[in-house]
Amino acid sequence: MNIAFIGGGNMAAALIAGLYGADNPPNRTRVSDPSPEARERLEAAYPVECFADAQAAVEGADVIVLATKPQVMPTVLEALAPLVERRQTVVSIAAGITIAAISRALGDDIPIVRTMPNTPALVGKGISGLYAGPACNDAHRKNAQRIMAAAGEVVWLDDEALMDVVTAVSGSGPAYYFLLTEALRDAGQAGGLPPATAAKLALHTARGAGEMAAQSELDVAELRRRVTSPGGTTQAALEALTEGGFNELVAKAVKAATERGRELSGEESGS
């Protein structure tokens, strides 16, 4: 597979690292990025060729990954419009940019897969939501899946409007876990633990709980029940969280993020 990345920043580097760390690396990867530092960094770290503009990068590519910030996407799409061919799969990782917006610029017949990765992709532990536009067939979906699976897990959506919910759950989600870890650390410190000890306990509890839940075949609710002895310390803490409206608060946070995502992508506010 020949891949072109438009934008060679953090997320592109994470995907390239995953692709070249896997058993079946791409035949060829080209990157276009206006920043000489970004080009040098990528060429030093991976067997990729970098260019200042898009033309050389997309020539002969099977998949074109749009990996610039959403703000520069109109300029990127304008430059790509005369270059992209129907046989190429376009994979966008730009938050909030709809298939309709990309199709308007590139043409209705171009296969486009919209994806929403998250920051843990930078350590190969990401998860991405994927949605395939109407011009995509199975081969285009497979191409997109191969790229995004390089940085972690993938889930497919069959309704593009749900990409805003994916953004609210997993896109913004790492920040929620950071906040919880921060609060746990501060509470441990308030309870008398030395700051470094409180920080280490909170951090490794987050990592351990996440790993354990990801590896287990049990639902997280069951895992929670299994570590909650009746009348014990965990139950006392969970009751305080429930009484304080923890679940409702998380639901409210996800709803706020979903609505903000809809506003940013210029869609009408939904449910």
Ligand SMILES: NC(=O)c1ccc[n+]([C@@H]2O[C@H](COP(=O)([O-])OP(=O)(O)OC[C@H]3O[C@@H](n4cnc5c(N)ncnc54)[C@H](OP(=O)(O)O)[C@@H]3O)[C@@H](O)[C@H]2O)c1
């Ligand atoms: N990072 C995340 O956790 C995350 C999560 C989900 C989705 N995303 C999406 O991933 C995309 C990339 O994010 P990132 O964190 O990798 O951003 P980034 O590190 O800023 O990378 C973007 C790169 O694109 C370059 N660029 C700017 N204009 C360009 C153009 N016309 N043609 C080609 N390259 C151009 C930038 O160069 P300059 O620096 O010189 O402008 C920069 O090197 C964004 O759309 C974001 O919404 C990121």
